[in-house]
Amino acid sequence: MNAEREIDQEIAEILRLSQGMSNRLRRGQGRSIRPGRNSLRRMKTGTLVREHRRQVNDDRRPNRDTVNPDVQRAAMLALAQEFNRRGLEESAAAIENQEQAQEATTHGGQQAQEVIEQAQAQDTANEDFEGTRLENLVDERVEELGGEDLPVVTERDTTALTSEELAEDLVEVDASPDAYDALAFSADINGHDPQQGFDSPHPETLEFEAITPEQLSHSDDYAM
Structure with a gap:
């Protein structure tokens, strides 16, 4: 086989x-x-x-x-x-x-x-x-x-899902008005590509400069 x-x-x-x-x-x-x-x-x-x-x-x-x-x-x-x-x-x-x-x-x-x-x-x-x-x-x-x-x-499509395609899907599945509102909100923030908001690095991959307790207590930048 x-x-x-x-x-x-x-x-x-x-x-x-x-x-x-x-x-x-x-x-x-x-x-x-x-x-x-x-x-x-x-x-x-x-x-x-x-x-x-x-x-x-x-x-x-x-x-x-x-x-x-x-x-x-x-x-x-x-x-x-x-x-x-x-x-x-x-x-x-x-x-x-x-x-x-x-x-x-x-x-x-x-x-x-x-x-x-x-x-x-x-x-x-x-x-x-x-x-x-x-x-x-x-x-x-x-x-x-x-x-x-x-x-x-x-045959799997690996391109990003566009806002237009997502809108087509919402019509297809008879989505609620809230779903359309969420799509419109996402488009306003991320543009017409709803994947854009997910393209930023994962938090675990980001690097930060270590801040010591002494620096924290003496720096206005980190004042609470």
Whole structure:
């Protein structure tokens, strides 16, 4: 079996497990709105799998009636189309046909089943705990199976998401007026590229001159 086919089979099984296995976890930090097609196109494959599990769980919640069912179906279809765009046809079909599984047969699927079962068994775990592990597992399996030069990796869009694309996504997912206000606010601050605000160095990478207690007590620059 070639690498592309094996990756597709494993991811498809993980998606079936996500759709077939129950969820009793507390909601995690999550995200304020569902991602649209432009955002999905930029996600790593592991993140797509995590987003799929999150959407499955969201759609099963008691308050799901407050969400437009057409938007729910469109969001799942957008995920399926993104998997298909990356050459993962079986994975796309698993979503489109709402295929379910409770027991895994592939190596990656068995690992994912273990991740889900362990998370569900922990009283302190939430959906972020499970999702992070699923995400990392999928990306590691893609690398292990030689997917770096395959469409599953190379078809990911690595350019920055523009404000126009984000606005398109907001329309697609029927976002609230607050989301549009937040986008407008971000554009005012960062310009038309919403990624600009995230391009500054991580705090851990910044270097600062050490200030001694003596300097602090004698300098007006550091006076409290």
